[in-house]
Structures are given as C-alpha cells and as structure tokens.
Amino acid sequence: MxxxxxxxxxxxxxxxxxxxxxxxxxxxxxxxxxxxxxxxxxxxxxxxxxxxxxxxxxxxxxxxxxxxxxxxxxxxxxxxxxxxxxxxxxxxxxxxxQLVGQSLARLVAQGPLTADQARAVVGEAASALEIARRRGVHHLALRPSVLHVSPDGRVLLGGLALDAALLGDSGGDARSTTRADAVGLVRLLYAALTGLWPADPRAPQTPGGETLPPAPIVNGAPVAPADLVPGVPNDLDTLCVVTLGPNDDGPHSPGELVRELEPWGEIRTSAAETAALGGPVTAQFPPTGAAAPGGGVPVPSEHDDQDTAPVTVQRQSVRTAFAQQDPPGANRPGTPPPATPRRATGLGAVPSDAETPPTGQPAVAGPGVAQPAAPPPPVVPAVVRRPVAQAAPPPPEPAEEHLDAFGFGDVIGSQDVSTSTRRFDPTALILILVVIAVIVGVVFAFRALFSSLDPSGSSADPDPSPSASAPAVAGEPTPEQPAPEEPVAPVGGPPVIASTTSIDPSDADGEHEEDVAKAYDGDPATFWYTQTYKRDDFAGFKDAVGYVINLTQKTTVSTVTLRTNSNGGNVEIRATDASDPTGGPVLASGPFGPETVFTLDPATETQSLVLWITQLPTAADGAFRLEVTEIALS
The missing domain is CATH 3.30.200.20 (Phosphorylase Kinase; domain 1)
Structure with missing residues (x-):
C-alpha cells in the first residue's frame, strides 16, 4: 500500500x-x-x-x-x-x-538465436563490460531486458551500476563482482541459445516486464543448451554448463569470456526491421554475396537462418573494413567523389555529362545532355572561360588528383596544367628560410656552449689573481684549482609538489585518477575524492587507498596540512613511493577534518610522501568518502 x-x-x-x-x-x-x-x-x-x-x-x-x-x-x-x-x-x-532496437527478451520470444548470432551479441556485451571493469565499474544486474540490438546491428547495454544500486546489491570484493558479471553474461548467452532464462537459485528473480520462461533445473544446475536446442556448438554448450554449474568454474571476468567467444561476425538486422523499427527484430548474418539492390541492407532469404555463410571477424582496422565493404571505385565516407575528365569545345572547356560542381552549388549539365526527371536545380551564373584555338583539341588526358598543403584534393585537367605550373608556390622558399634560421641558431648555440667551457677564456683578464694586499683565505679556491660544486641544500624553501597519483590495491587505474591534481591546484572549490562506500572499511572491497605526493626535489618535510570536506576516518603518512606504499615507519597519523595539520616525527628529507587512507571519513551527504580540497607542505 x-x-x-x-x-x-x-x-x-x-x-x-x-x-x-x-x-x-x-x-x-x-x-x-x-x-x-x-x-x-x-x-x-x-x-x-x-x-x-x-x-x-x-x-x-x-x-x-x-x-x-x-x-x-x-x-x-x-x-x-x-x-x-x-x-x-x-x-x-x-x-x-535513448534505447533503440529490441531487447534480447523480445528477440528470443520468436525463437532462439543461432549460435553465431548469440556469440556476437553476448561477445559485444562482454567487451563493453570489460572496458567498464578496468574503470572499476560493474553491472551486477544483467538480464535480457537490458541488452538491446539496434536496427543498424549495434549492441546497447543499459543499467550499468545503476540497476544493481536500485536493487540494493553493493557487490563484494573485486574478484566476486567481476565473477558475477562474467556469470551474468553466460546467463544471457544461455537465454540467447535456448529462449529460456537460467535464473540464479541463490538470488531472487528480478521482477519486471520483459521476462523469459525459466530454464529446467537438474541437480541444481540448468539443463545443457544442447539438450534443449539442436545444433548448439560444443564450445558454447560446455561454456554454459561449466559456468552455470555448482562449481566455481568458467570465466572469472568479461575479458576471459571474450577470449572464449571470439572470433564472431558482424551483427546484421533484417530489412523489415530497418524499414519499420516498431516491428520485431531478427538479428542475422547475411550469406556471402547477398546484398540488397543498390548496395543497401542485405535482403534476408529463406536460408538466412542456417548460418552457412563464412563469418567475418569484426575486429579489424578501418582500412581493412573499408576494403572489405566497399566495391572497387566506390566513394569512401568523408571523401569527395572523383571528378570526370573535362571536355574541350570551341567555346572552352566545359564539364562532361555532369561534372561535379564545388560544394554548395548544384550540378550543371553539359550541352546536349538530357536533364533528369527531378526538379531543375537553381540557376547558376555561367563561368566565363578563356577561349581556345578553333583547331580540333587533342583527346582529354585522364584527370589527375593531387593534394594541396591542407590535404584537400583538386582535379586538374590537361588544359589547366600550364596555368598551375605558372603559379608561384612559396612553400619551398619558406622551408629553405626556416632551415637556414635553424642552422644559424644551432651554430650560435654551439659557439656559446664551447666558449663557456674553454679554459683559455680566462686569459682575457691580465691579472686574475687576487691583489697582494688581500691575503688568501684558507679554503678559498685558487685560479689553478676550480671551485668544487657545492651540494644543494636539502631545504630551499617550502616543498613543491610536482605530481600526484592515486593507489587502489584492487585496480591498477586508481581511484578518480583524473582528479588527483585538484587536491593542490590552489582552488578550494575543486577536490580529489575517493569512491563512495556504504561502510568506512571500504565495504570489504579493499583494505586501504593511497595518495602519492611527488616533490620537485628531495626536501625536508616537517608538516603536512590537509583541507577536506570530510570528518573522521584515519590516514597514515609515510616517506615512501607508489612502488611500496606501506614501506617505512608511520611518521604521522590521525583522523580527517576541515583543516588538519600533521607534524612528521621526525622531520624527514624525502622526494615523495604517501597518504595511506586506512579508514574512510564521513562526507557531507552522510556517505563514506574522502574529499581533499587542498594539500600544503612545509
């Protein structure tokens, strides 16, 4: 109620x-x-x-x-x-x-997908979740209603991290959350192969609109897909049985599942789905050579569901993809169409049949060429061309395409060659001047360098020795003995932060690595912050989180001042680096506050410090999160 x-x-x-x-x-x-x-x-x-x-x-x-x-x-x-x-x-x-296309639940409502289709759809979803895993984000609520296939053959996965939070699932440690997503993907693969949903008996069924009939359970595990649907390949059948079985077998991350499923082919949707997005979708792989008239979406045939066509691996370079998809002579995306050779007449050079005009102008048909049935283009002012001799012109040479300094193509016919050769191109002159300036600069630099190192340069001074009235001071360097280099004083003013980084023991990417510089940028409105957890012990995901401070030089540090938007928790300060964040003794420790000054005991000469956060403080919204606005060292 x-x-x-x-x-x-x-x-x-x-x-x-x-x-x-x-x-x-x-x-x-x-x-x-x-x-x-x-x-x-x-x-x-x-x-x-x-x-x-x-x-x-x-x-x-x-x-x-x-x-x-x-x-x-x-x-x-x-x-x-x-x-x-x-x-x-x-x-x-x-x-x-906006989500487009139909969900996996509606796709399999008309019948299970073929093995190649299921491999491609789930493989694309696994690749996406592997990218999210490396950023420390997991789904944890995978089900057929969140996996969609768009009309253009793309896989769309929704509800990342959000759905699990709404269900109250905070996950666990890094290993258990990664394994949960891998098992959830295999459940989607089982549903795609059979049209049945192998619900996890240890977790409640997610309520909702788009659901599938439950898969039969035998001895606590779903029945093998090959026993329900004929033609399931052995590798996919074994993958489902092993992963969904009672033991902790099978892939433990989406990346491992990708290696189990690859290679897979491109996802294709039917022409009916492309024409009417509201109708049911049937993802399919077109047989080799079956293309729609005009080079559009392949037209499905009665043999499309047999998967007899060879599958083209989707992972390929852009150049290879264009080479496979475009027929010879076809225009590639982003490039202008090739111009046809110009044709000379008694009135000058005019475009042949239908020469492509510059961008933004309609095409002008040549003399004697029938106009298309489409409405006539707007009138374009005639281009005045230079008359040529009345003699019969030579046959037009093939147009050649060459690039200008900005990489844009230009088509030049045989009658324009003389004009282009008479143009003055300042590029070569500019390059020569630049090279001469560089050479002169290098010569002056070498002369200045070697003149400062030449010991004979002191001969310009006729009497470099001190006067007789000034007695030599003990320990003062003489002209014959160069002065030894004085060691750099360990303390030359306050320590200066050169760079910072974060440490996450469960993930090599750290925690909010993109914001680490905001903790010392001089702006208290910006801050570096950890992820938000339900408990101050990182909800069991990890033991601690580190923040590494690298100084410009080795300097004696006596105090560390932290300004935060959090209260409580605990931090340990050590004179170590990211390779061994817990190395060395604890120089200072304590809770966080709006402004907390930690005095190092003893003051330490170092080039890096580690703030090892062992307990999270409480943020302003009541959650457990550390927000560091500014760090000051002295």
Missing part, C-alpha cells in the same frame, strides 16, 4: 509535460522492470534530441545516483551513455541516451 501511495505521489510531481532541470521535457512512460524507478521518454529541449529519463522514486536513491555518476565516466559505444544526474522536488533522476 505504501508503494502505491508513493507511485501516486510521484505521478503528481513527475508526469507528461514535466520539465526537469529546466531542460528535459517528460513525454510518455515506458516499461520499467525495477521497483522504485520509473522510465520515461523525454526530449532535451536545449540540444533537441530524444533522451530517456529514470525517476528514482524510493529505495537506495543516493547510492543509485552515485552509481550513475560512476557509470558516466565509462565511455564505450556499446554502453548506454549517462548524460545527466540530478534531483527534482526531492526525487532523483538519471538522464541517458
């Missing part, structure tokens, strides 16, 4: 026509399979583009918003991008790009 009252209250706050943050206009609701969150189609009124809005009504709203912010840091074309996160009248919202 309380949930119903909450939904009624939310409908009064957010509904059709509501404008969030003065920018996103809510249009109509869409199906959402997570309790406590509703989904809406909306429009970004500033950029005039469709978006998808998730309204977080109740439950773990604050962790879900934080999870959406972390997901926004992961960039991959296969992951649904998070565009904005905020609150509206007490309710959180997450704005993401």
């Amino acid at each position: 309380r949930v119903l009252d909450m939904e009624v209250l939310v409908s009064e706050v957010v509904g059709r026509g509501t404008v969030l943050a003065g920018r996103y206009r809510v249009l109509s609701p869409v199906v959402s399979d997570l309790e406590g969150a509703s989904a809406w189609e909306a429009t970004d009124q500033i950029l005039d583009r469709p978006v998808r809005v998730r309204i977080l009504e109740h439950g773990a709203v604050a962790p879900a918003l934080d999870a959406a912010r972390r997901a926004a840091l992961v960039t991959d074309a296969r992951l649904v991008r998070v565009l904005d996160v905020g609150t509206h009248e007490g309710y959180g919202y997450v704005v993401s790009e």
